[in-house]
Amino acid sequence: MLTALADPTRRDLLELLSVHGEATATVLADDLPISRQAVAQHLAVLDEVGLVMGHRQGREHRFVVCPEPLDETARWMAQLSQQWDRRLRAIQRIAEAAHRVSPK
Amino acid sequence: MNTDRIEREVSIEAPIERVWEALTKAESIGMWFGDGAAATIDLRVGGVMVINHGEHGTYPTLIVAVDPPRAFSYRWAGGYPGDLATEENSTLVEFTLRSTPDGTVLHLVESGFDALTLPTDRVATGGFESHSKGWTGVIAKFAQYVMGTDETPLVSSS
Numbered sequence: 001m002l003t004a005l006a007d008p009t010r011r012d013l014l015e016l017l018s019v020h021g022e023a024t025a026t027v028l029a030d031d032l033p034i035s036r037q038a039v040a041q042h043l044a045v046l047d048e049v050g051l052v053m054g055h056r057q058g059r060e061h062r063f064v065v066c067p068e069p070l071d072e073t074a075r076w077m078a079q080l081s082q083q084w085d086r087r088l089r090a091i092q093r094i095a096e097a098a099h100r101v102s103p104k
Numbered sequence: 105m106n107t108d109r110i111e112r113e114v115s116i117e118a119p120i121e122r123v124w125e126a127l128t129k130a131e132s133i134g135m136w137f138g139d140g141a142a143a144t145i146d147l148r149v150g151g152v153m154v155i156n157h158g159e160h161g162t163y164p165t166l167i168v169a170v171d172p173p174r175a176f177s178y179r180w181a182g183g184y185p186g187d188l189a190t191e192e193n194s195t196l197v198e199f200t201l202r203s204t205p206d207g208t209v210l211h212l213v214e215s216g217f218d219a220l221t222l223p224t225d226r227v228a229t230g231g232f233e234s235h236s237k238g239w240t241g242v243i244a245k246f247a248q249y250v251m252g253t254d255e256t257p258l259v260s261s262s
Contacts, residue, residue: 005107005218073107077107077110077217080110080214081110081112084110084112084212084214085112087136087137088112088113088114088210088212089114090135090136091114091116091123091126091127091132091136091210092114092116092210094126094132094135094136095116095118095122095123095125095126095208096116096117096118096122098118098122098125098126099117099118099119099122
């Protein structure tokens with residue numbers, strides 16, 4: 001999912017779609033410097049990783065943003081940060097213990 | 105939300121040389137980053153540092169910067185146990201140390217998450233979560249081993 005978000009155009013697209021709430025590739029392409037086909041391709045990538053969901057309404061293929069995977073990524077990053085806190089604290093203890101045993 | 109990098113900092117009441125040793129000596133690395141057993145480390149640019157996480161496998165990380173006692177960086181492929189870290193499969197971990205009147209400030213940045221390609225089965229099954237749960241278990245166990253159950257916050261963190 002992070003790979004899907006690595007592309008700045010896809011980030012813009014996702015933000016734009018969240019502003020619209022629900023939109024077609026044609027509508028989104030109006031606000032972006034890329035073609036409707038390019039928008040559709042980006043939407044397909046985002047759909048694959050679960051960041052957007054498409055559904056048919058009449059002749060239109062409409063998309064909405066699915067925020068859950070983003071929340072999951074936020075949680076994942078928070079967990080990684082906590083792991084680093086623990087590791088840094090371990091380094092802190094090791095260095096301070098060594099310093100107490102033989103101060104320089 | 106910045107999904108590309110994690111940045112943390114800690115103040116340590118010990119001289120910079122002591123912090124450098126804690127950061128880079130094989131026995132210490134095993135304690136703060138591995139399963140408790142000494143890591144193997146070839147401390148030079150291009151050298152390999154092998155972290156052992158017991159049942160979760162070993163992680164041959166690639167050292168990319170060594171400037172004692174100020175900078176230490178390596179790439180590690182946390183999503184690919186057993187694989188040597190490359191540009192494609194890994195994140196970059198950068199430690200910088202600076203002396204202060206009270207001791208040393210140790211600064212950490214882990215970056216490159218946005219460009220990281222994880223195994224597709226993990227991505228497809230929402231694997232970030234399950235993958236990190238596994239990690240949290242390992243780290244939590246290790247943290248208890250090294251530090252008791254102390255969960256006090258860091259002196260400073262960003």
